[in-house]
Amino acid sequence: MKTLIKDLPTAVLDTFSSQLRGNIVLPGDPAYDQERKVYNGMIDKHPGMIVKCVDVADVIASVNFGRENNLLVAVRGGGHNGGGLGLCDDGLVVDLSGLKFIRVNVAQKTVRVGGGNLWGEVDHATHPFGLAVPAGIISTTGVGGLTLGGGVGHLSRKYGLTIDNLLEADMVLADGRFVTVSASEYKDLFWAIRGGGGNYGIVTSFKFQAHDVKTVYGGPTLWPIEKTEEIMDWYHKFINSAPDELNGFIATMVIPGAPFPEHLHKKQFCGIVWCYTGDME
Numbered sequence: 510m511k512t513l514i515k516d517l518p519t520a521v522l523d524t525f526s527s528q529l530r531g532n533i534v535l536p537g538d539p540a541y542d543q544e545r546k547v548y549n550g551m552i553d554k555h556p557g558m559i560v561k562c563v564d565v566a567d568v569i570a571s572v573n574f575g576r577e578n579n580l581l582v583a584v585r586g587g588g589h590n591g592g593g594l595g596l597c598d599d600g601l602v603v604d605l606s607g608l609k610f611i612r613v614n615v616a617q618k619t620v621r622v623g624g625g626n627l628w629g630e631v632d633h634a635t636h637p638f639g640l641a642v643p644a645g646i647i648s649t650t651g652v653g654g655l656t657l658g659g660g661v662g663h664l665s666r667k668y669g670l671t672i673d674n675l676l677e678a679d680m681v682l683a684d685g686r687f688v689t690v691s692a693s694e695y696k697d698l699f700w701a702i703r704g705g706g707g708n709y710g711i712v713t714s715f716k717f718q719a720h721d722v723k724t725v726y727g728g729p730t731l732w733p734i735e736k737t738e739e740i741m742d743w744y745h746k747f748i749n750s751a752p753d754e755l756n757g758f759i760a761t762m763v764i765p766g767a768p769f770p771e772h773l774h775k776k777q778f779c780g781i782v783w784c785y786t787g788d789m790e
């Protein structure tokens with residue numbers, strides 16, 4: 510049985526609060542309902558406490574607080590997980606959305622990214638230098654969950670999965686220790702986090718290999734939903750012989766609204782969202 514946060518003595522909560530730079534959000538606070546929202550609107554969990562971490566020290570304090578007080582702990586990166594794994598009911602949510610920083614090393618073509626960054630922020634930071642890291646296709650997905658789950662997207666055919674481009678990670682482990690894992694340090698843990706999800710510790714920063722990608726040619730092509738089977742069959746044959754610079758993400762979709770033309774709004778389509786990174790000619 511886990512301890513409920515509401516049953517903890519006030520002195521324990523006060524001590525924890527004094528160790529943090531970031532804010533604590535509790536049930537009943539004006540921000541609570543907004544802070545417990547995640548991307549999937551069907552998830553409706555009620556954490557006992559959300560800690561808005563702003564640095565590694567906040568993460569270490571939160572992990573120690575959770576372990577020492579026998580709390581259920583969830584870790585939220587970008588909050589995109591379909592099942593709402595970044596939240597829990599009654600327990601402690603370690604929210605990394607304030608743990609954001611990006612530094613591009615242009616000479617080495619590497620990027621250092623905070624554990625709470627979103628992929629659109631990484632793209633924005635690397636783009637002026639003509640660099641990109643293989644990631645997902647939606648810019649609001651979190652770097653944390655996508656990377657730890659593998660990460661596949663438009664650049665994967667040419668440059669691999671996101672985890673193929675992970676060089677190093679800073680992590681807070683369940684016992685509160687801080688370690689840096691890579692191909693040469695804590696090799697087994699480095700292996701485990703490249704696809705093992707968020708179960709091995711909290712990653713506070715990632716270091717990625719970037720690649721020469723600047724201008725891309727892309728966008729969706731749409732067909733009537735009835736043609737889905739035909740288009741999928743065609744795509745399957747086509748993509749196997751297409752150059753690695755080209756990728757298509759096939760999906761059935763309802764066109765939401767702008768920027769698509771009005772006559773398409775709210776209608777169902779089979780679509781392929783393309784991205785081409787090769788020569789523009």
Ligand SMILES: Cc1cc2nc3c(=O)[nH]c(=O)nc-3n(C[C@H](O)[C@H](O)[C@H](O)COP(=O)(O)OP(=O)(O)OC[C@H]3O[C@@H](n4cnc5c(N)ncnc54)[C@H](O)[C@@H]3O)c2cc1C
Binds near residue numbers: 590654708
């Ligand atoms: C609209 C949409 C588009 C998507 N597109 C793609 C795609 O193109 N390619 C692809 O590969 N995936 C895609 N995904 C799946 C996505 O990668 C996963 O849902 C991923 O878990 C989201 O990560 P997050 O950090 O945003 O989520 P969260 O819900 O915050 O976290 C997901 C899991 O990762 C853990 N976690 C997050 N950050 C950390 C961290 N820093 N340290 C330790 N654990 C952490 C959490 O505890 C949780 O278990 C998409 C999802 C959505 C909703």
